[in-house]
Amino acid sequence: MNSLFPVNHKTIFVLDHTPYFGISSENPIDFDVSKSRGPGYVPLPPICKSLWTCSVEAAVEYCRIVWDLFPEGKLVRFVVSDSAAHILNTWATTQQNLTHILNGLCLVGPVRRGAGGDVVGLCAAIEALGEASPTQTSMPNTDRHYQNRGRIICITSARDDDSIRSLAEIALNTLIQQNKKASLVPPATSTEPTTSTPAAQPLVVHYCHLVIINVTPEKAETRVNNQQLTDMGGGIMGVEVIVSRASNLANLLGRLVLPHYRLATTTVTGIPMKEEQNASSSANYDVEIIHSAEAHAGLRAGQTPAEAAESVVLRWWTPRGAEGGAGGCGGALWRVTPADVASRPSACLVNFLLNGRSVTLEVPRKGGGRSASHVLAAQGGELWIGALGGRAPCDDPPALSDGAGGRVTDYRIKEFGALMQQNKLFPLRGTGANTRARTKLQRLTTYWPLTISSTLIFNLGSVMDPLTRLVVQESLTDEEVDQCRSVLLSLLGMESRHEFPSAQLPSNMRGKSGRREEQWRQVWSELEALVRAHSNSAAHRTLLRVLLECRAHNNHGSDNVSRCTRVKSYKVPTFLELIITPFAQRQRHLLKKSVVKFKYNMTKLRG
Known part of the structure; x- marks a missing residue:
């Protein structure tokens, strides 16, 4: 029931109507729109809006967006605060429109001199949150377990x-006191919708999101800083502070309405329109x-949060014609x-669509080509957008080749249907039923080729029968093990x-056959993977040993056996040996030569 009434079900604007909001926003606007300026013409000076005017325009634009997109279910109230709290409307559906709000603002009038502040209006807004909306009032009292x-x-402006912290604490204390009063009211036991007034039976406010926007003139300095959403009172209230110039207030509320109501923006680019001054020429505009x-x-799949916050750009496509409409979109x-x-x-875009035309929007592509993504059309006097590419209930189901696997056409569709029939899930009593079901499905799908071209043993048919049929059982008898052994010996x-x-395959499955050794290696590898996936019993393990012996008989299991080769070793000379050895040989030769010469001289002296 928490999702029945989210935070955006009730929104209350508290507008400061104190004398400070009567000052200028200091953002000049050129008011001189005259086109003919003769001699002696004195241009009109620019004007500046007041802070009050900027606040009213921004809040009204916020409401326009909400009520255009949500005619029902999203309620907005206005409270003007000065010396007293002026409540402009209630939660009644008849008062949820711009006409009623603008009439109430006219009755309030411009900013006047006098005392007052935003506290009295904030307290009145918290009390208004405790009033039941028409949807909440229509619910039976016994079903009121929702979050208000x-x-x-x-x-x-603080x-x-x-000052901002003090304002938030006052709001929190008011909320706590009001919830205490609401909890003292005994709940009704009738199953019929209540007919009492909202004030007679207030509701407890379970959460209040307080957004304080501090508005300042263009050139004024402020000592108020932005504050992220902070919980107060144990999570009963979240306070967020935003500082904004008066000239940027409308843009700020235009951005805040997007996360408040889970909205997004789309920029329609390349709209051809006639020029206002020259009807014979046209230009492209963006809306x-x-x-x-x-x-x-x-379009948001795989995007970061920062990218998802940006506006999506879609290009205008040629209109379909007057026969188009929102009914052409199946989604x-x-x-x-x-x-x-x-x-x-x-x-111009709104009038174009209201005349019965529909427009296809496409995603811009750098490499060329077109990819239609959305359609814009009018239905019942309202504008609608629909996403293309969805399948209508009356359409044929998409082909397997159009799925995530790409252009794959040789799926084992019949075998997959048989696998689904063998693994129907039924509710069973007793402990471990869910575990047994998961274990069986895991065992049957550990080795299960998806395509025909990725397997040989499941295409051999009678050659592999009954091995492929018996090995998937939970247990095997001695006779079944002998039958599987006969298949292995036949393959051997x-x-x-x-x-x-591949000679045993049908002619339409042979395709490009590789070498004979490679084919047999694939057959034995697939058989080993299949038997290992189901080797949960002693009989399966016996069959696995027989299979490994058959592979070893033809040396299919010795692919990874390393063979040692004796290499004759020799002594590698070191760097010192490379340098010192020639020097030592030279010295030895000189020494030998000197000894011979010495002996010759001694012999000569003796003679």
């Missing part, structure tokens, strides 16, 4: 971080639209609203007669 959660967006983030599910549809509803390109005889295993 909501969000408060307070647009104010001096420093201490940004907002919709549910689920519309980008197929889900999501509502669409322009990000800038006042721009001329957005207005075929190999000794130098026969090709």
